[in-house]
Amino acid sequence: MISEKKALTRHADVPGMDVIDHYIKDGGYQGLEKALKRVPQDIVEEVKKSFLRGRGGAGFPTGLKWSFLPKEKTKPFYLVCNADEGEPGTFKDRIIMENDPFLLIEGMTITGYAIRADLGFIYIRGEFKWIAEKLEKAIEQAKKKNLLGKNILNSNYCFDIKVMRGAGAYICGEETALLESIEGKRGEPRTKPPFPANVGLYGCPTIVNNVETLACIPFILQHDAETFKLMGSFQAAGTKLYGISGHVNKPGVYEYPMGTNLKDLIQYAAGGVKNSKKLKAVIPGGLSATILKADEIDVNMDFDSCLKKDTMLGSGGIIVMDEDTSIPEVAMTTINFFTHESCGQCAPCREGLAKIQQILKNLLAGNGTANDLKTIDELANIINGSTLCPLGEAGALAVNAMIQKFRPEFESLVN
Amino acid sequence: MMQIEVNNKKIQAEPGEMILTALKRAGIHVPTLCYLEKLPPAGRCRICVVEVEGRKDLVTACSTPVQENMKIKTHSPRVLNTRKKILELLLSNHPDDCLYCVRNGQCDLRQLADEMYIRTRDLPRNVKKGEIDTSSLSIVREPSKCILCGRCVRVCAEIQTVNAIEIMQRGSLAYVGIEDDKGMGESWCINCGQCVVVCPTGALAEKSHVEMVKDALGDPKKYVVVQHAPSISVTLAEEFGFPVGTDVDCLMVAAFRAMGFDRVFDTSFSADLTIMEEGSELVHRLLHGGKLPMMTSCSPGWVKFVEQFYPELTENVSTCKSPQQMMGAIIKSFFSERENIKPEDIFSVSIMPCTAKKFEANRPEMGRNGVSDVDAVLTTRELAELIRLYGIDFKSLKPEEADDPFGQRTTAGKIFGASGGVMEAALRSGYFLVTGKELEDLSIEPVRGLEGIREAKIKVNDLELHVAVTSGLGNARKLMDQVRAGRKDLHFIEIMTCPGGCIAGGGQPRNADFEKFKARAQSLYTIDKNEEIRVSHKNPSIIRLYDEFLGKPLGEKSHKLLHTHYKKRELYN
Numbered sequence: 001m002i003s004e005k006k007a008l009t010r011h012a013d014v015p016g017m018d019v020i021d022h023y024i025k026d027g028g029y030q031g032l033e034k035a036l037k038r039v040p041q042d043i044v045e046e047v048k049k050s051f052l053r054g055r056g057g058a059g060f061p062t063g064l065k066w067s068f069l070p071k072e073k074t075k076p077f078y079l080v081c082n083a084d085e086g087e088p089g090t091f092k093d094r095i096i097m098e099n100d101p102f103l104l105i106e107g108m109t110i111t112g113y114a115i116r117a118d119l120g121f122i123y124i125r126g127e128f129k130w131i132a133e134k135l136e137k138a139i140e141q142a143k144k145k146n147l148l149g150k151n152i153l154n155s156n157y158c159f160d161i162k163v164m165r166g167a168g169a170y171i172c173g174e175e176t177a178l179l180e181s182i183e184g185k186r187g188e189p190r191t192k193p194p195f196p197a198n199v200g201l202y203g204c205p206t207i208v209n210n211v212e213t214l215a216c217i218p219f220i221l222q223h224d225a226e227t228f229k230l231m232g233s234f235q236a237a238g239t240k241l242y243g244i245s246g247h248v249n250k251p252g253v254y255e256y257p258m259g260t261n262l263k264d265l266i267q268y269a270a271g272g273v274k275n276s277k278k279l280k281a282v283i284p285g286g287l288s289a290t291i292l293k294a295d296e297i298d299v300n301m302d303f304d305s306c307l308k309k310d311t312m313l314g315s316g317g318i319i320v321m322d323e324d325t326s327i328p329e330v331a332m333t334t335i336n337f338f339t340h341e342s343c344g345q346c347a348p349c350r351e352g353l354a355k356i357q358q359i360l361k362n363l364l365a366g367n368g369t370a371n372d373l374k375t376i377d378e379l380a381n382i383i384n385g386s387t388l389c390p391l392g393e394a395g396a397l398a399v400n401a402m403i404q405k406f407r408p409e410f411e412s413l414v415n
Numbered sequence: 416m417m418q419i420e421v422n423n424k425k426i427q428a429e430p431g432e433m434i435l436t437a438l439k440r441a442g443i444h445v446p447t448l449c450y451l452e453k454l455p456p457a458g459r460c461r462i463c464v465v466e467v468e469g470r471k472d473l474v475t476a477c478s479t480p481v482q483e484n485m486k487i488k489t490h491s492p493r494v495l496n497t498r499k500k501i502l503e504l505l506l507s508n509h510p511d512d513c514l515y516c517v518r519n520g521q522c523d524l525r526q527l528a529d530e531m532y533i534r535t536r537d538l539p540r541n542v543k544k545g546e547i548d549t550s551s552l553s554i555v556r557e558p559s560k561c562i563l564c565g566r567c568v569r570v571c572a573e574i575q576t577v578n579a580i581e582i583m584q585r586g587s588l589a590y591v592g593i594e595d596d597k598g599m600g601e602s603w604c605i606n607c608g609q610c611v612v613v614c615p616t617g618a619l620a621e622k623s624h625v626e627m628v629k630d631a632l633g634d635p636k637k638y639v640v641v642q643h644a645p646s647i648s649v650t651l652a653e654e655f656g657f658p659v660g661t662d663v664d665c666l667m668v669a670a671f672r673a674m675g676f677d678r679v680f681d682t683s684f685s686a687d688l689t690i691m692e693e694g695s696e697l698v699h700r701l702l703h704g705g706k707l708p709m710m711t712s713c714s715p716g717w718v719k720f721v722e723q724f725y726p727e728l729t730e731n732v733s734t735c736k737s738p739q740q741m742m743g744a745i746i747k748s749f750f751s752e753r754e755n756i757k758p759e760d761i762f763s764v765s766i767m768p769c770t771a772k773k774f775e776a777n778r779p780e781m782g783r784n785g786v787s788d789v790d791a792v793l794t795t796r797e798l799a800e801l802i803r804l805y806g807i808d809f810k811s812l813k814p815e816e817a818d819d820p821f822g823q824r825t826t827a828g829k830i831f832g833a834s835g836g837v838m839e840a841a842l843r844s845g846y847f848l849v850t851g852k853e854l855e856d857l858s859i860e861p862v863r864g865l866e867g868i869r870e871a872k873i874k875v876n877d878l879e880l881h882v883a884v885t886s887g888l889g890n891a892r893k894l895m896d897q898v899r900a901g902r903k904d905l906h907f908i909e910i911m912t913c914p915g916g917c918i919a920g921g922g923q924p925r926n927a928d929f930e931k932f933k934a935r936a937q938s939l940y941t942i943d944k945n946e947e948i949r950v951s952h953k954n955p956s957i958i959r960l961y962d963e964f965l966g967k968p969l970g971e972k973s974h975k976l977l978h979t980h981y982k983k984r985e986l987y988n
C-alpha cells in the first residue's frame with residue numbers, strides 16, 4: 001500500500017484558493033516571509049540541500065541551475081516559469097495553477113529573490129486562456145497586498161510577474177524556444193552553449209523552471225530542505241505530481257513521494273486497469289518516454305530509477321494501455337504528434353520524423369515491406385544523438401521502442 | 416592556444432572558438448550545409464556532426480566550443496553513417512533534376528552527395544512540391560529544391576536586415592516563403608542576391624538573361640554592345656580555374672569578341688563619368704546648401720532599401736544614375752547618334768556582379784521613348800555560362816583591348832568594385848574640382864576595407880570634409896539610423912549593398928569566403944597602384960565626351976541622361 005504526501009496539494013481541500021486571504025489563512029506566504037529574512041545565496045543553498053530536481057522533464061538539480069547565474073550583475077536577470085505543459089499525457093501543472101495559483105506566485109517570488117531576478121514571466125500554454133486570466137487576477141491581488149511589486153513586505157526587494165500566452169506549439173515548451181517565443185520570434189530552440197543562465201531572455205541571464213518545480217519552493221522555505229527531502233522516498237527527494245490517464249478506473253493527478261512504484265501508482269492511486277482488462281503497456285513519463293511492457297512496470301518513479309530501466313520519469317504523465325490497444329496505432333499517433341510538432345529547424349528531426357511517419361502510414365495501410373522496420377530502426381539510430389534539441393530524438397526513440405518491444409504486431413502488418 | 420586531439424592527432428585551438436574553426440585551420444575537412452562565415456552558428460543541417468569522447472550525443476562542429484584536451488573523431492563510423500543518412504533524408508525529398516538544373520555542375524548538395532558516397536536510393540521518396548516563383552525581376556525561386564538550410568533567411572535578416580524571406584510553417588511543412596505567400600517580386604526584397612550566393616542548391620538563382628543575349632547575338636539586325644563592371648575582370652577568373660583575384664580583363668574582352676559582341680565597353684569608364692557628375696553634385700550641395708550628407712546611388716539594392724525603409728532620406732541620395740545606367744544612356748544616345756544606329760537596333764548588355772542591376776535596368780525611368788538603356792544584365796556567373804555555351808576555351812584566348820570610345824578608364828573607375836572605392840575616387844576628383852590641385856597621396860587608406868563602418872576627414876581648402884563608408888545593409892541601417900536621429904557632421908556617405916562591395920556581389924562566383932573577397936579587392940588596388948592615370952577627371956575619353964557631347968557636369972544634357980529621381984515605396988502594397 002502507498003500513501004499520499006501533500007506538499008504541493010496541501011491546500012487542495014480548502015475551497016477558494018484563488019482568493020489571497022484564503023491562501024494566507026491556510027498558511028500561504030509563510031515561505032516568502034521567512035525567505036526575505038535570509039540573504040539570497042542562503043536560499044540557493046537551502047534549495048540545493050533539498051535535492052529538488054526540475055519537474056519539467058530533465059530532472060536537473062534546481063539549486064545547481066540557479067547557481068550558474070553570473071556572480072556579477074551587469075544586466076537584468078529574469079525568471080521564467082515554464083507553464084507550456086504540452087507533452088501528451090501531462091496535465092499536472094494546470095492543476096497547480098487552477099487550484100492554487102498563489103502557490104506558484106509565491107514560489108516565483110521567493111525564487112526571484114534567491115536568484116536576484118528583476119522580472120518574472122509565466123509562459124503559459126495558449127489553450128489555457130482561463131488559467132492565464134486567473135493567474136493575472138492573482139498577481140493583481142498579490143500586488144495589492146505588497147506581496148509582489150515594489151519593496152515587497154518592506155524588504156527593498158522588487159519583483160513583478162507577467163503572464164504570456166503561447167500560440168499552440170509544443171516546441172515552445174523547450175526552454176530556449178520558449179525564450180525565442182517570448183521575444184516574439186519563431187519558436188525554434190537555440191544552440192547551446194550559451195545556456196540561458198548566461199544568455200537567456202533578450203540576451204540577459206535567465207532561469208527557466210517548470211511550474212511544479214517552482215511550486216515546491218514555498219514548502220522548502222516554510223519548512224526546510226530536510227523536511228522536503230523526507231517527503232520523498234529512500235532514493236529521491238520530495239513529492240511528485242503523477243498524472244495518470246488512459247485505461248484506468250480513476251484517471252487524475254495524484255501527489256506521492258518521488259520514487260513511488262509505477263505498479264502501485266496504477267493499482268492504488270488510479271484504481272487499476274479499467275473494466276478488469278489486462279494491462280498491455282504503460283508510457284510512464286509523457287509521450288516522449290520509452291514505453292514499458294506490462295511485465296516491465298516494476299519501476300520506482302524517480303529520475304534515476306527510470307533511467308536505469310531505459311525509460312524516463314519525464315513529466316510524470318503516466319499513460320496506461322489495456323490489452324485491446326493496438327500498439328501500431330499508438331505508434332502512428334505518436335509519430336504524427338512529433339512530426340507535427342517538430343519546429344523543422346534541423347534536418348534529422350524534420351526529415352527523419354516525417355520519413356518514419358511516411359513509412360508507418362504505408363505500413364498501417366497494408367502497403368509495407370519487410371524492410372520497413374529496419375529502415376525505421378536505422379533512422380531512429382541516427383536521429384538519436386544528432387538533433388539540435390531533444391524533441392527529434394524523443395519522437396524517434398519513442399516510436400522505435402514501440403516497434404522493438406511489440407515487434408510481432410508490426411510484422412503482422414507486412415503482407 | 417590550447418591543444419585538442421582530432422583523429423588521434425594533436426592540433427592547436429584558440430580558447431572559445433568552435434571546433435569547426437580549429438578543424439579548418441588544421442586543414443581537416445568537415446562538410447557543412449548551413450554554416451555561414453561571420454554569422455553565429457545555426458546548427459540546423461547537422462551535417463558537421465562529430466564525435467567527442469565522453470559525450471553520448473554527437474555534437475555539431477560549427478556550434479560547439481573547443482575544450483582543452485577534447486578528443487574528437489571527425490570521420491568515425493557513427494559520424495559517417497549519421498551524415499550520410501541525414502543527407503539521404505534530404506535527397507529522398509529532392510527532385511532528381513540535376514540535368515536540368517541551374518546548379519548542374521556547381522551544386523553544393525550534389526557535390527556533398529558525391530562526397531558522402533551516395534549511390535543508391537534506399538529511402539522511400541516524397542518529392543517536395545512548390546511553384547517556381549518568377550515574380551521578381553532579379554531572382555527566381557524554386558522551392559522544391561530547397562533543403563531548408565536557412566542560409567538565405569539568415570543572410571537576408573542578419574546581414575542585410577531586409578527580412579524579405581522567412582521560414583513559414585513548421586516541421587516537414589516548413590518552407591522558405593514571403594509574408595502572405597506573395598511572390599518575391601511583390602515583397603520588399605531589394606534584389607541584392609546575397610541569398611542566391613549562399614544557397615547550396617538550385618532553389619535560388621538569378622533571373623537568367625543568357626537566352627536573351629544568345630538570341631540577340633544570333634540576330635543579324637541587332638548591334639550588340641556589352642559593358643562590363645569594374646569587378647568582373649577580377650572575379651571571372653575563379654569560374655575558369657585561375658587563382659583567386661587574377662585579373663582577366665583582356666581575356667574577357669577577347670571572349671566577348673569571340674562570341675560576336677560588336678562593341679566592348681568598360682563600365683569603369685562610366686564610373687569615371689559618375690565621379691565627374693557626383694563629385695560636382697557634392698561640391699554643388701556643399702556650396703549651395705543642398706541636402707547633406709549626400710549618399711551614393713550606384714548600388715541599386717541600396718537605392719531600393721532607402722526608398723522603402725528611409726523614404727525621408729531619398730533626397731540625400733545623389734541624383735546620379737549608376738555607372739551601368741550612365742553607360743546605357745550614353746550608348747543609346749551619343750553612341751547611337753554617332754554611329755548612326757537606331758537605339759532600338761542596339762542591344763545593350765551589361766555584365767554585373769549584381770542581381771539588383773537586373774531590377775535597376777528595368778526601372779521605368781531608365782530609358783527614353785519606350786527604349787530601355789540596358790536590355791540585358793548578366794551576372795558574372797551567367798557570363799561564365801555564356802562563355803561555356805559558345806565553347807570558348809578561356810585559357811587559350813589571346814588578350815585584347817576594349818573598344819573606343821568607352822573602353823578607356825582610369826583606375827579610379829576600376830576601384831568602384833571594392834567597398835570604399837567610390838568614395839576614394841570621388842575624393843580624388845572632388846579635391847581637384849574645389850582646389851584645382853591633385854591630392855598629395857591618391858591612396859586614401861582610411862576608407863578602404865571590407866567590413867564595418869569607416870569614417871575619414873579630409874581637408875579641402877577651409878572645409879574639413881567628413882565622410883563615411885560602409886557596405887552591407889545591416890551596416891547601412893546603423894548609419895542611417897544615426898542620420899535620421901539627427902547626426903549632422905557627415906558630408907558624404909558611400910553605401911554598397913553587398914558586404915565588401917561589388918567584389919562580393921550577389922552575382923559573383925559562389926563559394927567565396929572572406930579571404931577570397933580580400934584577394935579580389937586586393938587585385939583592384941594593385942591595378943590602381945600600378946597604372947598611370949588614377950583620377951577620373953584625367954580620363955581623356957571623359958574629357959572628350961564632355962567636349963563633344965555633354966557640355967559640362969550637371970549641365971542640361973547630363974541632367975537629362977545621367978541623372979534620375981527616386982520614389983517613396985510603400986512597404987505593404
Ligand SMILES: Cc1cc2nc3c(=O)[nH]c(=O)nc-3n(C[C@H](O)[C@H](O)[C@H](O)COP(=O)(O)O)c2cc1C
Pocket residue numbers: 053054055056057058059060062065082083084085086087170171172173174175176208209210211213214389390391
Ligand atoms: C520538446 C520539449 C518540450 C518541453 N516542454 C516542456 C513543458 O511543457 N514544460 C516544462 O516545464 N518543460 C518542458 N521542457 C523542458 C524544458 O526545456 C526545461 O528543461 C524545463 O522547463 C526546465 O525546468 P526545470 O528545471 O524546472 O525542470 C520541454 C523540453 C523539450 C525538449
Ligand code: SF4
Pocket residue numbers: 171188189341342343344345346347349350387388389390391392393
Ligand atoms: S530536434 Fe526537431 S524540434 Fe528540436 S530543434 Fe531540431 S527540428 Fe526543431
Ligand code: SF4
Pocket residue numbers: 509510511512513514516517518519520522523524525560615616617618
Ligand atoms: S539543386 Fe543540385 S542536387 Fe538539386 S537538382 Fe539542382 S543540381 Fe541537382
Ligand code: SF4
Pocket residue numbers: 554567570571575577578579580603604605606607608609610611
Ligand atoms: S535578394 Fe537580398 S533582400 Fe532579397 S531576399 Fe535575397 S538577401 Fe533578401
Ligand code: SF4
Pocket residue numbers: 560561562563564565566567568591610613614615616618619
Ligand atoms: S533557398 Fe537555398 S539557402 Fe534558402 S533555405 Fe533553401 S536551400 Fe537554403
